[in-house]
Amino acid sequence: NAGVMQNPRHLVRRRGQEARLRCSPMKGHSHVYWYRQLPEEGLKFMVYLQKENIIDESGMPKERFSAEFPKEGPSILRIQQVVRGDSAAYFCASSQGPGELFFGEGSRLTVL
Amino acid sequence: AQTVTQSQPEMSVQEAETVTLSCTYDTSESDYYLFWYKQPPSRQMILVIRQEAYKQQNATENRFSVNFQKAAKSFSLKISDSQLGDAAMYFCAYRPYSGGGADGLTFGKGTHLIIQP
Numbered sequence: 001n002a003g004v005m006q007n008p009r010h011l012v013r014r015r016g017q018e019a020r021l022r023c024s025p026m027k028g029h030s031h032v033y034w035y036r037q038l039p040e041e042g043l044k045f046m047v048y049l050q051k052e053n054i055i056d057e058s059g060m061p062k063e064r065f066s067a068e069f070p071k072e073g074p075s076i077l078r079i080q081q082v083v084r085g086d087s088a089a090y091f092c093a094s095s096q097g098p099g100e101l102f103f104g105e106g107s108r109l110t111v112l
Numbered sequence: 113a114q115t116v117t118q119s120q121p122e123m124s125v126q127e128a129e130t131v132t133l134s135c136t137y138d139t140s141e142s143d144y145y146l147f148w149y150k151q152p153p154s155r156q157m158i159l160v161i162r163q164e165a166y167k168q169q170n171a172t173e174n175r176f177s178v179n180f181q182k183a184a185k186s187f188s189l190k191i192s193d194s195q196l197g198d199a200a201m202y203f204c205a206y207r208p209y210s211g212g213g214a215d216g217l218t219f220g221k222g223t224h225l226i227i228q229p
Contacts, residue, residue, distance in 0.1 A: 033216045042203055042219035043157070089155060093216070098209055100147055101217055103157035 002027065005074075006092050006104035014112050019079040019086070021107045025094030032075045033101060034060075034067060037089040046090075049075055082111045114139045116206050118220035125194045126228045132179075133189045133223045135204030143209035146180065146187045147217070152200040160202070163187065165209070191225075199227045 005024040013019050025032050030050055035043040045059040049069035060067065064082075069075040079086055089108045093101035115138045125131035137146070148160040163171045163180050170178050175195075179188045191198055204220040 042221045045216050045218070048216055091157060099145065100159050100162055105156050
């Protein structure tokens, strides 16, 4: 009974490189959410996706950040031309609909 | 817009004692969920307890219980018989009942719970 799977757990990038984070939701879940957690802070909503659709990206920066959830395969959060301020833990969560969200273990991005 | 406020950045309790973490929220919705999540040093977000707003009875999960005051928009977490493994960040979270859509979770800033042996 696999939970939400995220990879990589840790990612180190130099400024200007691209970071790609993957999330496979729990089996049967069609709703995927991405959150960002800065040190000593709570989780901030970034984007909500269903299969092949971005439903709400109001929490995601307009530039350099993009997300997708293709028909086949995991959801991907892509950060282009990373800067030091992008260093954070990125959490993916999934749900079937109403009720709780189930979280992955997070991907920690460090930008050098 | 919904907001969730946790006014205690840090709490400390002796092992085996009881501690209460407070949370207030603001919403114009009548149906919603409230949650407490625990984030230990491993950083995994673990659901501790959930409450549906339409239920008057306070939720309980073993040593964890809530005091849900809908009119006051208050949702505190009580941990009884505290154990060393309870040490973690605790986040209060809100979600409208409409579910899906943009209605993911809104989190408070968290309370760091320290357990003194």
